[in-house]
Amino acid sequence: MKEIAALLVFLIALNGTVSAQCDSLQANRYVTRSTTYGLGYTNILDTYLTPQEYTGMEGRVARETIRMTKLFDGNISVQNFFQANLSYTHNNAEDNNTFAGLVNWNYGLHYQFRINEHLKLLAGGLSDINGGFVYNLRNSNNPASAKVYANFAASGMAIYRFKIKNYQMVARYQANVPLIGALFSPNYGQSYYEIFTLGNSDGVVKFTTLKNQPSIRQMFTFDFPVRYSKIRLSYLWDIQQSKVNQLKTHTYSHIFMVGFVKDLYLMHNKNGNPLPAKIRAY
Template identity: 30%
Template sequence: MTLRILIILTLTLLLPSSLKAEESKGVRPVMASYYLKTGGGQIIDTYLSIIPYKGFEIGAGFENIRASRFREHKWATRHLLETEFLRALNSRKNSQMLSYMFNYEFDYLRRYTLPCGLRLFVGGNLVADAGTTYTGLGNNPAAAKATIDLGIAAMAMYRLQIKNYPITIKDNLSFPLIGAFMCPQFGASYYEMFYLGNREGLVHFGYPGNNLYISNMLTLDFPVKRRSIRIGYECKFRSMHQNHLVYKNFAHEFIFGVAINKVIVGAKEKQLKQEIITLY
């Protein structure tokens, strides 16, 4: 069953090359956005400390969604780059854990347009998530995190018209299913793994039972002249259970940024003067 899912996801991700023959020289709508985010986070990493920490998270992101040239823009790719820094404290606020994560997500999505105007995009994705947690304690001051997964991605877009003012509502859900991730053995030290070279049992096959990652981002774009102001909310949950170790990192953040609608004509990218062709 797992192998079948892997094959389907791989084929989905490789689809662009198989459809090249149908590529036209038409325009290609692009939605790009840059944003900052801030909010709260909770973290526990029992390799470093058995207690949970809560704190303040800041981050930044870049999102680029491009429609396909072929099949009337029925396919779209989405690249998402995000980075997050969390400073969390224990309940007495006399001990801290820091977390720095870097996340890249590539989605390949099929568009479905419902009669009401709602556009649903569904497909597969590739997610790479890496970073570190840090307490600064003795011989186990930090723990590296690295996962790479294939999974499912979904996006919904709706253009809400309030009088003559359009607001674009977008929601993205990412749910990786299988992949590989790094987790040391229960008591293995980084000295033994990386100085002496004993890396046995460091990389594991991941599935939602031992390596769960869910990300959901809801945004609202308010057009202002040729750009849009983006506000939104993102929640992200990472969880890992392996080798009797537990890692959980949960964050919910508010997003504030700028979204730009462009088109690619041939090889050139242009910003829209008028919203003739967009993703929504």
């Protein structure tokens, strides 16, 4: 009898351990993905092309993936965020226009502090990689300016979950501030022909900090269900600035976006390949 009792205790303990391990593994397979599209207002300045500010409309698309990891007892989440925008702007005199575009990719880790069942605060860091252009339609000598820069940014979020009747709502605020990085910029009065053809490239890559690149990206999102779908409304306040090589640039964007959110659970087939299966819980 003692042997049977000991065996039962061992099996119960083993079952609890296996269940806890399975829960930990399953938590890593939950993925939240969203795709949103938006329009808004932008203000662009690039003194390499002109001392005038240009204002107009901007279109933007964003795709985000967030999931938990096994790091630090499962308290670390990973965020993969990609966005691209294209704008058409004009100066105050209404006699010139510019096209501008930028692609931005963030990949970062956040530690989650669970304050209570409704509120979570997240803190961490992420890579911030950017590439784009500004094209002035009337400039003949230097009509375009390239935008290439990368940073390490501090990032924080606040996520609040609540219900209205039986409907689950999620509100979030996120802010990313670049701390250190590198930026490509011609010197004042220098052409791209001099840089890339003649090889006069001294000083065109600059180390950046908050002093010469004071920027911030802020995002507000609100998720709510509509029948079997989940809708996301978001507002992006994107401020990108720099002052290097006697040149000033800025892009101030206010964008309202709408799209869909999907909650996925990654399963594995016999060959070990991930298979996404939609779940309704968020």
